[in-house]
Amino acid sequence: MKTLGLAGWSGSGKTTLLVALLPLFRAQGLTVSTIKHAHHGFDLDRPGKDSFRHRAAGAHEVLVASAARWALLHENAGEEMDFAALLARLSPVDLVLVEGFKRTPYPKIEVFRPALGKPPLWPEVPEIIAVACDAALPGCDRPVLPLNAPSVIAGWVARHLPLATPAQSA
Structure with missing residues (x-):
């Protein structure tokens, strides 16, 4: 599976760019999954729900399933899962878009806004492999892509990775 990350400081627009790129890749006939890194605790479950009660009672994993989707909640006991192990849990797709994991070695586009006052990564x-920015970046030795033009970024990604569409695979 091809993997491409979006890395950058909080507030730079990583999520906004990711959700703009997803339908563009899907329109090309690609299957796309995502991985999102959270630096803080998070919960997909809600107090009072049966699955929440299962976890609170000590279940190591809780799988919730319906006709629409399923989710596996796995307790890590304070140990973050390795990036490669996370990728291995996904079903095969054409592209995995990753938000975060900026220090993990895999290709990434930095989402950079100089107005945030943070240094570039x-x-x-x-x-x-490239920087998506809303301003000129003199001295940048990577391709600089227009942050506010997701279709341009998607085209660059398709050429750079290269991504095989179903029509090309046939």
Whole structure:
């Protein structure tokens, strides 16, 4: 599976870009999954629901299933799962878009907004293959893509990775 990350500081627009790119890749006939890294605790479950009660009672994993979707809630006991192990849990797709995991070695586009006042990641992170930015970046040694033009970014990704569409695979 091809993997492409979106890395950047909080508030840079990683999620906004990811959700803009997803339908563009899907329109090309690609199957796409996502992985999102959270730096803080999170919960997909709600107090009072049976699955929440299962976890609260000590279940190591709780699988919730319906006709529409299923979700597996796995308790890590304070140990974060390895990125490769997370990828291995996904069903095969054409592309996995990853938000976060900026220090993990896999190809990424940095989402960078100079107005945030944060330093760029690209000088220190060799896996950044391009920078999506809303301003000029003099001195950047990576391709600079227009942050507010997701279709341009999707086209660049399709050429760079290269992504095989179902028509090309046949």
